[in-house]
Amino acid sequence: MGKFRIVLTGAVAAGMISVTPVVAQADTATRPSAVEAPQPFSALADGFLYASAEPYGQGAYCRWLNNSEDWGVCTDAAGNSRNMKNEASQMWNNGVPGPYDDVKVFWDTSHAGAWRCLTNGSHWDNLPLGRETFNGGGSSARGYGQSLNNNVASHMWVDNC
Amino acid sequence: MLIGTRRTRVIAGSFAASTVLLVSAAWAELAGGDARMEHPVREITTAERELLQTAEQMLVQSCMQQQGFRYWPVDRHPIPEYREFPYVVDDVNWARTYGYGAELERRMKEMDASSPNKKYVAALTPDRRRQWLQTYHGSGSGWLKAKLPRGGVLSHSDAGCASKAQRLLYQDLQGWYQARESAIDRKGLKQDRVVADDRFAASTEQWARCMRRSGHAYTSPADIREALEKTSLRTEPKQQVTLAVAEAVCAEESGLARTSRKLDRHYAEVLAGQYRADTDLKLRLEREALPRAQEMVRQATDSGLSPERSPSSSP
Numbered sequence: 001m002g003k004f005r006i007v008l009t010g011a012v013a014a015g016m017i018s019v020t021p022v023v024a025q026a027d028t029a030t031r032p033s034a035v036e037a038p039q040p041f042s043a044l045a046d047g048f049l050y051a052s053a054e055p056y057g058q059g060a061y062c063r064w065l066n067n068s069e070d071w072g073v074c075t076d077a078a079g080n081s082r083n084m085k086n087e088a089s090q091m092w093n094n095g096v097p098g099p100y101d102d103v104k105v106f107w108d109t110s111h112a113g114a115w116r117c118l119t120n121g122s123h124w125d126n127l128p129l130g131r132e133t134f135n136g137g138g139s140s141a142r143g144y145g146q147s148l149n150n151n152v153a154s155h156m157w158v159d160n161c
Numbered sequence: 162m163l164i165g166t167r168r169t170r171v172i173a174g175s176f177a178a179s180t181v182l183l184v185s186a187a188w189a190e191l192a193g194g195d196a197r198m199e200h201p202v203r204e205i206t207t208a209e210r211e212l213l214q215t216a217e218q219m220l221v222q223s224c225m226q227q228q229g230f231r232y233w234p235v236d237r238h239p240i241p242e243y244r245e246f247p248y249v250v251d252d253v254n255w256a257r258t259y260g261y262g263a264e265l266e267r268r269m270k271e272m273d274a275s276s277p278n279k280k281y282v283a284a285l286t287p288d289r290r291r292q293w294l295q296t297y298h299g300s301g302s303g304w305l306k307a308k309l310p311r312g313g314v315l316s317h318s319d320a321g322c323a324s325k326a327q328r329l330l331y332q333d334l335q336g337w338y339q340a341r342e343s344a345i346d347r348k349g350l351k352q353d354r355v356v357a358d359d360r361f362a363a364s365t366e367q368w369a370r371c372m373r374r375s376g377h378a379y380t381s382p383a384d385i386r387e388a389l390e391k392t393s394l395r396t397e398p399k400q401q402v403t404l405a406v407a408e409a410v411c412a413e414e415s416g417l418a419r420t421s422r423k424l425d426r427h428y429a430e431v432l433a434g435q436y437r438a439d440t441d442l443k444l445r446l447e448r449e450a451l452p453r454a455q456e457m458v459r460q461a462t463d464s465g466l467s468p469e470r471s472p473s474s475s476p
Contacts, residue, residue: 047282047294094294096282097323099239099273117349119342121298121323122307122315132313135349138356138383159269161345 047096049103049118049155051088055126058090067156070109085109085153092123100157107134107143109153114144117161124148205447211236213330213447216454219461220326221297228296228322233277240265240272247352248361248425249368249382249408251418256405260398261389297321305335307342310350310436315342330453331446340443347432347439354428355421364420371411377404 051071053059062074062084072085095101101120107113114134118124124132127149134143134151143151205213218234225232242255243265250256259265273279282293299321307315318324319334328334355361369380379385385408388394394401412418433440 047279047290094298096276096279096294097235097297098276098279099269117345119315119345121321122317122342124313125316133311135311135346135353139353159273 048094049157050090050092050094051084051152052090053084053087055090055128057092057125060084060087062088064155067111067154069111069154071153071155072109086150088152089127089149090123090125091118091127091148091152093118093120095120095157100159102158102161104136104156104158104161105148105152106154106156107141107146107151111154111156113137113142113153114146115141116148117158119161204444205451209447209451212454212458213450216450216457217326217330219457220329221322224322224325225293225296230293230296231281232297232322233281235276235278240268243269248355248421249412249417250405251409251412251421253406253409253413256409257402260401260405263398263401295321297323299324305338307339309346310343310432310439311346330450330457332449333442333446336442337446340439340446343436343439344443347436351425351428351432354431355424358424358428360420361417361424364415364417367415368411368417371415372407375407375411377407382408 048063048065050057050061050063052061060080060082061076062071062082063077064074068074070085071088072083074082074084076082091105093101093103095103097120102117104111104115104117106115115136116132116134117136127147130147130149132148133145134141134148135145137144139145214236215234218236222232222234242259243262244252244255246252250261282290285293299318301318301320303319305317305319305324307317309315315338317338319328324334327337331337365381368382372379379388385404389401394404409418412421
């Protein structure tokens, strides 16, 4: 949620803005060559939000330690540049427990539109099934009620879901 | 927003004393009831919730230390004044002091950036960092599942220290994950229902009229939130305070505050009934965990251990 989520949260909040990055750090971890379902990124586990193009952590992926306003430009652990905007079919919140360890994913770039919140340590493994939809930001928010699958464009770490 | 969610704060200083107070408060409140009742009739109190959080964090720390890692217990309320107003700011004094809470939010972010767990993990080598997170969150083994009221299925490893601590505390780990995540989702569903109610819309119109009389042309509190994020108001703390105070005054004068509270209670009851299995499960698991939490904290207090003084491994 935006900077002023403190005073108006959930269904009635309208817009989102960017916030200060959580932790700035470099990471040189590399991804294993293969990850078997249903253990998404099991060998990575390093404090990032992960999103992969296929269910159960398969296919191309991106990871973020901080907030991202545009999933169109992101990288995997090997530094490969990816476009995960409207491409992700699995997401995993592997953040370090702390004040901001839950994460909201948004329909639009720049933390705009409808959102859905993913609690620390949890994952959505199979978004193409269509069970998970954008349910935050109010029914008038762009993307509200739509499937998360191939529809997430940005994310933000938050203090709780 | 607080139930079933985690506000985190480093537990600092006088741990033993504070836990004794928490325990005393929790058990004083329990004195009139049966902690093992099969169908609990009320939510646990704030003091009881803090007791559960304290015990859970002690268990996580112990687990992490057994695996050779350091871990600093976190609490649910890093800044007590940091409040959420899901419908409208309805506390004039709070608004007068904090405006829309921008300064509190800034402090929260500072606390996040300086949180000992994050600093510690960031300083580890990549391999050790992965191990720390795997030890905390778990990987492989079984997977917890939570089916949510608004649709969707969440998963979580059952093998990490976070899950191990919750299993020790609540016994039924899968049940706890389902009940907790369902409660978080239900809260959002409740807020959706409140703002979709015609009575909320009617009160909001009254509120907007009040605001216009005060010189603020906004149709809803949500309009103000949007302005706070997209206009120059964002960088005007004095104007924010003026506006927040007007919002809160009008919330009372228009009845929007009263309507919101009433509808919030109403839909909380409706949804508790609609999702009775999850609601009852959460209450039962929490209540049954209280004696275990009390005993864990008592033992830690008696032994003179505190999270700050417990031996920890180095990175």
